[in-house]
Amino acid sequence: MKNGRREEAERSAERKAAMAALAMASGGEIRRLWDAAGFETDAQALRGPETGLVTVRGRIGGAGAPFNFGEATVTRATVRLPGGEIGHAYALGRDKEKARLSAIADALWQNPARCAEIEEKIIAPLKASQAGADEKRRTEAAATKVDFFTMVRGED
């Protein structure tokens, strides 16, 4: 029972990570990987793709009470595959084709027979390119780190 719950939580975390990789990718990147993998693009649209807003929240002082500080465009889609799996997608921006493909990917991901190939051909390459881009940005910022040194003057 306990193991089952832990497995479910892990599964949930993996699905969240896969959806995050899709959300952070560009529509063009997803499309390219999708075409290369030759995955199906047929799915019944249950909702959207549709664009709307989310209100973005921060916290006073960084970690205090929440406040709203602006809005962002978000596009979402929900699809059903012929096999019955339902997939969702949410991502910043207004790219409807990206949302639709991401929702199909999420639906396929939930099918145990397809999950591995979605992970391998779509999610893993996206995660790798995102990690590479993050690392590049981080090392570029690190090069602007100030190294202080102290100059000692006088005898004592």
Add this chain to the structure above:
Amino acid sequence: MYVAVKGGEAAIANAHALLADRRRGDRDVPALRLDQIVEQLGLGVDRVMAEGSLYDKELAALAVMQARGDMIEAIFLVRAYRTTLPRFGYTRPIDTAVMQVERRVSATYKDLPGGQLLGPTFDYTHRLLDPELAGGADVAEPEQREAAPEPMPRVSEILAHEGLIEPDGSLPDGHVTGDITREPLEFPMERDIRLQALSRGDEGFLLALGYSTQRGYGRSHPFVGEIRIGEVELELDVPELPFPVTLGRIRVTECQMVNQFKGSAKAPPQFTRGYGLVFGQSERKAMAMSLCDRALRAREFGEDVVAAAQDEEFVISHSDNVQATGFVEHLKLPHYVDFQAELDLVRRMRAGHAERQGEEGEQREAAE
């Protein structure tokens, strides 16, 4: 009697066609593309997103192009667009402590965990115009430095250990986070609503008010505890998923201003704080916002409200440049009837004035 006057349709249509022509300019010059604006005029795009209160780079770039580079017009366009969209919900509050940091500086601590990262800053440039840039010279790739990732706690957390600084701002239990896009402004207001208004307030207005506090109009002895710029993840709770869904990342600028405070009947001597949080890379705006936030907390600390920057109703009512430009610019629209009425009034007042002058003159003559 009310007389409706119509006319000007052809003039308006032709004016808009002329605007489109002037916007395009010389046809021998290549037309701008949105990706050029996003990539090469990024801070202008950031300002339009911050004050338009809508994070969407392509839309902000389109607004800049359509407005011919007029920032307030571009902000107006973005604000108008956002009213056409449904709202999916409120994100979870962003966590700036785990930001993918591109710039982070502190003026209060030299050696702080994570260090000082200058990032892509104008600071320490000589502010000399660069003819090479005008010539379209190639730009070298930036340097990289291999270094293990280090955690970068907010500076406020360091000072907090000694108890010398007030904690992050809290609001009373049961307080529902306010939203100025849903409810009209009411004074006095809580700090969360003020911060929302300041975050989309006009950069120039807040800059001038922040500056005024430094020059003695509501003195506040500020130090930049920390400025950080970088990307944070957005997450949204949705009913169809058992976890908060990641929407992607946005770039924000955060400023923690630290202010000396002598203490008052309400609070002991300590460092108090002003907070700034803005879309995009916008350090000046985040700093100005945090100065204004601190000044506007005068009531909370039992300080005398003596300066404009401390006057909540004055600051918040006038910080929105879309409202401000709407009211100022409406003056140029036809006011023919109002003006005719005033013209008539002034004529009658002048006639009365001349009559009184005449009478006074006669009385003076009689007295002499």
